[in-house]
Amino acid sequence: MRFMSFITSAQSDPPTPELMDAMNKLANREIKAGRMIDSGGLMPLDAGARVHIADGKLSVVDGPFVEAKEVIGGYAIFEFRNKEEAVASAVEFMQLHKDLMPGWEGICEVRALADFSGA
């Protein structure tokens, strides 16, 4: 089963060097274990735009977005056997944040990708 996880936070401080190092090691391990199949970071909000439809009107708003409270910083696509494995991996990832960047708050959301193959 494929899962996409993305990390969201209201804080925009860059990770501490210790956290960065630990995350790199973890990502490296996950790649070597064949579980992480893709990942990437996202540029700041001012590098993007939003395309809205409201009241039948379509509009384009360039970033940054003043109302944006939470920012998605990056994503990863994994292949896990089941949801439990996906959760265990996200917990491990977030534990690094808890240990190495005290005071940081955020969410790691894990979503199963739709799969029509029955596999």
Place this chain on the structure above:
Amino acid sequence: MTAADTHRAILAVWRIEQPRLITSLARMLRDVALAEDLTQDALLAAIETWPATGIPEKPGAWLLAIVRRRAVDQLRRGKMLERKHAMVAHDMEAEQRAMPDPDSGLDDDIGDEMLRLVFTACHPLLSREARTALALRMICGLTTDEIARAFLVPAATIAQRIVRAKRTLSESGLTYETPRGTELSQRLSSVLEVVYLIFNEGYTAARGSDWLRPQLCNEALRMGRVLTAIAPYEPEVHGLVALMELNASRTAARTDAAGEPILMLEQDRALWDQLQIRRGMRALARAHELGGARGFYVLQAAIVACHAEARAAAETDWLRIAGLYAELADVAPSPVVELNRAVAIGLAEGPAVALAIVDRLVRERALEGYHLLPGVRGDLLHKLGRFDEARAAFEAAAALAGNRREHDLLMRRAAKAAGAAASS
């Protein structure tokens, strides 16, 4: 959480940690089989403890502490017998005193250790079945029951295979090390064979009813990705990954709603998994960059890539496919490859040229008893308007087909040829 949920959660954590537990123990004990046993013990300990205490904050460190303690006990028991082990035990105790709380220990060198483990589990000294079972257990972390279900054999059979394989490894006095240079390529083929065997077991038998069989494809793919991460300069590793990714990309299109197989040329290509195709093409490109274009797996991947790249069956580059089969026949001569080449040539240059190749195979009797040979021959004869001969060929093929569905399909084609013969 119910007890079953907790159990699944524990298994999930254990699987993530298991390769590192085995590799670090194997390095200390210099005995893979014993390391594997102790790692299983750690799982049991977790199953006994965690439902009451909850999953620890750093489950990896917890498990590592357990296996290290067990290893020290084990070595102390054998201390009188072997001085070397006593010294190892001493070192480990000292290490543990120095690190009473090993951190989650994200080792940098896990790649090398994994490679060593893969080479040990897939050692040519072991039978194919043993290698396959051991690899699924030690590298993928499947339980004996899961492996048994995947291969549709009793759990006791798998358990016995694993016990025997581990005994063979222990008794052979095998050094636990990574082969280098030319030995690496030789040993690598034994590893790749295991991975491909696991993939095919899941792929060719995937009829939709048993979810664990497609799961085997995923395990093989995962093992392939492990190999590309730990042996990144071996083109055949990338070739095998490309072949598996590209074949797996068609999974959703391979059966209809009733679970009946759909042949590749009739599949709905919109159902092919583009992410997987991209990954496959990238792996294939990497294999070519590394100079592996003429590798056994790379060539097969290149053939499948021709299909993946064609947006419609009619756009398939059959000439290129025929050329690749010719190269494959050159690298690994086989009448089956030759038959496939004939099919491609039939579609690229017409049935007459292909029939000449097929008739040569018939004369050489290399594929006697193989139903696809008269099956292909019947198809070519039909296209050439030689309907009576086509009917006879399809009937011969049907008589040889082991699978009921294939038999019926061939008989239908024979009847069609008979009808065409009557009206011509």
